[in-house]
Amino acid sequence: MHILFLSCLKATELIEKKFHFKLTIKEKLQLKMHKMMCEACTKYEKHSILIEKGISNIQKSETPSIDVEVLKTKISKKIEEFNEN
Amino acid sequence: MENENLKNWVNEFTNELYKWAYYKTSSTETSEDLVQETFLAAAQKMNSFKGDSSPKTWLFAILNHKIIDHYRKSVYKPVAMEANTISAFFDVDGSWQQEKRPKDWEDDETHLLDDTDFQKVLQKCLDALPKQWNMCVKLKYLTEKSGDEICQELGITPTNYWQIVHRAKLQLRNCVENNWFKN
Numbered sequence: 001m002h003i004l005f006l007s008c009l010k011a012t013e014l015i016e017k018k019f020h021f022k023l024t025i026k027e028k029l030q031l032k033m034h035k036m037m038c039e040a041c042t043k044y045e046k047h048s049i050l051i052e053k054g055i056s057n058i059q060k061s062e063t064p065s066i067d068v069e070v071l072k073t074k075i076s077k078k079i080e081e082f083n084e085n
Numbered sequence: 086m087e088n089e090n091l092k093n094w095v096n097e098f099t100n101e102l103y104k105w106a107y108y109k110t111s112s113t114e115t116s117e118d119l120v121q122e123t124f125l126a127a128a129q130k131m132n133s134f135k136g137d138s139s140p141k142t143w144l145f146a147i148l149n150h151k152i153i154d155h156y157r158k159s160v161y162k163p164v165a166m167e168a169n170t171i172s173a174f175f176d177v178d179g180s181w182q183q184e185k186r187p188k189d190w191e192d193d194e195t196h197l198l199d200d201t202d203f204q205k206v207l208q209k210c211l212d213a214l215p216k217q218w219n220m221c222v223k224l225k226y227l228t229e230k231s232g233d234e235i236c237q238e239l240g241i242t243p244t245n246y247w248q249i250v251h252r253a254k255l256q257l258r259n260c261v262e263n264n265w266f267k268n
Binding site for chain 2: 007008009010012013016017019020021040041043044046047048050051053054055056057058059060063064066068071072074075076078079082083
């Protein structure tokens with residue numbers, strides 16, 4: 001296979017790698033070439049970017065409130081137990 | 086006297102510690118456990134607290150160690166790579182399996198992010214992932230660290246890390262497509 005041609009499996013791997021690590025120049029070229037020819041992987045990348053943003057939004061959303069007083073009591077009790085032993 | 090101090094700190098800092106733990110783990114259950122462990126560790130180490138730093142700084146430092154430990158435990162166990170995930174999506178030549186080829190979603194997909202129903206589907210699909218995969222996908226946002234730093238802290242190789250993420254994302258994308266667009 002030509003050095004610049006990737007399978008869809010490898011192309012999607014590079015799409016995911018790119019979110020976390022810098023691609024080499026060769027990898028960048030391979031991915032670009034592949035996307036020019038492959039509609040499915042182009043869509044995959046679009047969806048994947050959207051999902052990344054969605055996950056990021058979920059993480060930023062509000063902390064669900066818990067009853068902190070209950071937690072405090074629980075912890076205080078544990079500390080007393082610890083001190084008695 | 087020391088115990089009195091610690092009791093006061095439980096009162097004073099539990100809320101803030103909990104919020105931080107939640108921000109970093111996005112699980113109420115895990116957060117409660119981590120805060121509790123933090124205070125128990127503090128009780129054990131009370132003698133070594135010299136008052137050089139504020140109690141708050143000291144407690145947060147303990148909590149941050151606990152959080153990293155939690156990530157490490159969730160991810161470091163050898164992660165099953167499940168070769169059949171790949172074969173479910175790609176044939177032997179690495180081409181998309183016909184029924185798994187990504188389909189068109191919508192022309193303007195960005196508005197989906199504001200749609201609460203879409204968010205619910207995404208959350209549901211995240212929850213459906215194997216636990217370690219779920220953690221790997223979220224870590225970037227939980228820790229706000231680079232891939233290299235995450236790998237270093239977890240003691241896994243970059244290749245291992247993004248291959249897990251790749252498998253997780255293949256399932257996640259497919260799950261979202263099936264649950265959102267077939268309605």
